[in-house]
Amino acid sequence: MRNFKGTREAFAAAVMDMAENDARVMVVSPDSLKAMRATEFGETYPDRYVECGIAEQGAVDVAAGLASCGMLPFVGTYCGFLTMRACEQMRTFVGYTDQNVKFVGVNAGLLGGEREGVTHQFYEDLAIVSAFPNFTIFTPADPAQCYHAVRLAAETQGPVYIRGGSGREVDVYDKEAPFSPDGITIWRDYGKDAVLFSNGYVLDRVIAAADILKDKGINVTVADINILYGKNDAKIVEAIRSAEQLFTIEDHNINGGLGSYISRLSTEHAPRKVKRIALTTYGESGPAKELADQYGYSPEAIAQTVAETLK
Amino acid sequence: MDTVMLQKTAQTLRREAVRMVYEGKDGHPGPALSIADIVTVLFFQEMRLDPARPDWEDRDRFIISKGHACPIYYAALNERGYFQPKVEHFALRQLGSTFQGHPSMHSTVGVDMTSGSLGNGIAIASGMALAGRAQGKDYYVYCICGDGELQEGVCWEGANVAAGRQLDHLITFVDRNGWQSYKSIDETVGRNNPADRFRAFGWDVYEIDGHDMEAIHAAVEAAKTVKGKPHCIVCDCVKGKGVSFMEGDNAWHKGVPTDEQYATAMKELGGDD
Known part of the structure; x- marks a missing residue:
């Protein structure tokens, strides 16, 4: 495994590692190679790097065509430009056709978009992609997990969407820790006053x-949910059953992301109260940490919401 | 297949396309008839295909970007032998049918790519051509677009990639019949010439009569000799070609013939042969 720092570098490291042994691996770029930190891929494998220019819809179509002929294309760029600008192409020509195209949407959330402001901050991507049958959705929690998510995406048949950041991610997992196929990893197990689901x-x-x-x-208890709307939800349901009060904390709009997923599983399997901590407004520009704190994601604010809800 | 046989085959496909719409009571006969001759030349003369091996990696690829014209595509696949036994009643657009309202690659054997949402064919075809290049294969990718469809911006995103990557194994046909859903193209967005636009994008361009079998064949063969550029064959076509009451009447963009109209259409298309 190569060395890397943020999630974009993790993506680049993973495709470089895979490309050595898999001639199907290609990178399709809507002028995003630099943003994806993958210029080395373009230099090393010029025939497997497709530059489409600033044209996300065309890039997704190109990837669909490549995949239909047996290649394994990765399309990476800012997640909103994928899931909104090229929404229909992802849905119709990759989702409906069940093509083996892998997407990495970066700049996700307030933390990912931070100083760029709302045009480049996206908190709707998971809601959009989760409405597309056949898609597998990976939400890694740090750069190392992103690396393993990209590797697992290559082994997963069909469309995969991976949510990436922009370098402001904090290391949490051991670098070698695999991307859990169960879709859940327990990080704290202090007790069952509540379960805090994060992604x-x-x-x-x-x-x-x-x-x-x-x-x-x-x-x-703190549980990291790294696969959204996955096929294997038994362990997540088990965690839901383990407490009377649940919380979901996500850097995404309150609708359509982790909170919706946990609420659905709870409603179907084990009705519980679910308090969702998520965005209900657009964000703004600012340094990642201050921005996240401002919008209610400081540890203190999260703890306070949990404590007040449990009263 | 000689020209006479191709013409005869095209008429058979036209009859099948009209019958499909008549029986299914829904569909787009005018756009299907417009491209019948192009589709016939591709499926019965130009394309490297093996109906017994629809997933053959070395086959030429085909994408009907103007997917609403699919009755003619389904008819071609049927006549070419993709369906065993040969389909007698297509049940076009009916619940549970193999023949969806727009082509679906997982519903219909022989369909290389789902299509119908306008504008996407050229970019997808570019991806297919790039895959062939990456794999060292020599197959060609054929795409048919409508002239109205070219109003979609993503067409030109694909045109950019194809020219930039010098995809000389991509051949795109433009069905220049001058009409779109509601009005003529001139009335909708003003007069423009797709040939000029593709030339400006760096493509190798031809302008021919889209109902002349020999001209279609000659344009494809000429295109294959030009290296380093994707090819665009702009075909002057008549929407509804072959059925007198459909020709020049844009009401047949989408429409179902009455019993009487159906009988007339079959007769005009040589159904008594």
């Missing part, structure tokens, strides 16, 4: 919140 790059904040709560005598 994506706020996991470190949710873990910190659990530690704050423990000091206050509130003992919660």
Whole structure:
């Protein structure tokens, strides 16, 4: 495994590692090779790098054509430009056709978009992709998990969407830890006063919140949900059953992401109260940490919401 | 197959396409008849195909970007022997049918790519051509677009990629029949010449009569000799070609013949042969 720092570098490292042994691996770029930190791929494999220019819809179509002829294309760029600009192409020519195209949508959430502002901050991607049958959705929680998610995506038949950041992610997992096929990893198990379900790059904040709560005598479990709407949800349902009060914390709109997923599983299998901590407004520009804090994702704010809800 | 046989085959496909719409009570006969001769030349003369091996990796690829014209595509696949036994009643657009309202690659054997949402064919075909290049294969990718369809921006995203990557194994036909859903193209967005636009994008361009079998064949053969550029064959076509009351009447963009109209159409298309 190559060395890397953020999720975009993790993507680039993973495709470089895979391309050595798999001639099907290609990178399709809507002028995103630099943003995806994958210029080395373009230099090393010029015949397997397709530059489409600033044209996301065309890029997704090109990838669909490549996949229909047996190639394994990865399309990476800002997640909103994929899921909104090229929404129909993802849905009709990759989802409906069940093509082996892998998407990496970066700049996800407030943390991913941070200083860029709302035009380049996207908190709707999971809601959109989760409405497309055949898609597998991976939400890694740090760069190492993103690396393993990209590798697993290549082994997963059919369309895969991976949510990436922009380098502001905090390392949580051991670098070698695999991307859980169960879709859940328990990070704290202090008790069953509540389960805090997290996904994506706020996991470190949710873990910190659990530690704050423990000091206050509130003992919660923290679960990272790394696959959304997956086929294998038994262990997630088990976690849902384990407490009377559930929380979901995600850097995404309140509709259509982790909160919706957990609420659905709870409704179907084990009705529980679910408090969703997520975005209900558009964001703004700002440094990642301050921005996330401002919008309610500081460990203290999360802990406070949990404590007040449990009163 | 000689020209006379091709013409005869095209008429057979036209009859089948009209019958499909008549029996299914829904569909787009005018756009299907418009491209009948292009489809016939491709499926019965130009394309490297093996109906017994629809997934053959070395086959030429075909994408009907103007997917609503699919009755003619389904008829061609049927006549070419993709369906065993040969289909007698297509049940076009009926629940559970193999023959969806727009082509679906997982519903219908022989369909290389789902299509119908306008504008996407050229970019997808570019991906197919790039895959062939990456795999060291020599297959050609054929795409048929409508002239109205070219109003979609993504067409030109694909045209950019194809020219930039010098995809000389991509041959796109433009069905220049001058009409779109509601009005003529001139009335909708003003007069323009797709040939000029493709030339401006760096393509190798031809302008021919889209109902002249020999001209279609000659344009394809000429295109194959030009290296380093994707090819565009702009075909002057008549929407509804072959059925007198459909020709020049855009009401047949989408429409179902009455019993009487159906009988007339079959007669005009040589159904008594």
